[in-house]
Amino acid sequence: MANQSIKVRAKAKKGVAKVKCLINHPMETGLRTDSKTGNKVPAQYIQEVVCEHKGKDVMTAHWSTGISKNPYLSFRVKDAVKGDTLKLRWTENSGKKDSTSITIN
């Protein structure tokens, strides 16, 4: 399960890589009630998404529960060429982590 939570595509054009990622995550606010049990569903959301390029953290996103479930995030990395490696990692409020790395097309 762990390795499938992040889907990333990156395409380089004129030295700028357009990165698009989709993360498979419920982003629970902690307010929703489970219709079967009547209990509150505990908050479970991604707090931090970090993108690493050439060994440097180039982008850090701090998220609250106000981000949609199965979050989508897109950004553009400078000085990136085809073949470069991009690493993405996220951390949940519970401390759970996941990461992936891809090659720029």
Next chain:
Amino acid sequence: MRMKRRAFLKNTLATSSIGIAVAAGLLTPASVMAAWPQAAMKATSIDHALKGTGMAGAQKEKGLKIKAPGMAENGGTVPVTVSSKIPGITAMAIFVKGNDLPLTSAYDITDNIEPYISTQIKMAKSSEIIVVAKAGDKLYQNTKFVKVTVSGYAGK
């Protein structure tokens, strides 16, 4: 049958441990998240959220572009794209005025990425989206009103 009972027990245990982890996470955020702006993220008014991120008192700037639909049917996923040509942007944040927790997200922008972020946010009701960008010691902000038909966020 026995297997199912085992699975059930396991699941209940797993759920409760998540709950404990969440509680622990809320109590000691600093140890888990070094830079996560706890105060701003939990702020329930737009003023507090802006202050919490150090982004209060920004001047209006049209060069900070917000791309979002004028009307969103589903408040659960409102696509927002923020971009700008202002040089030297180091941070950007997206706020929704009408949400119980106005700060949806904050981004650290380094020299190695363009000031461009595209994501999807939750909106409780028709409201203004406020985007603030920090460049050097200057703050810029722009707003866009989005009409929401079905609420997609009840968050505190």
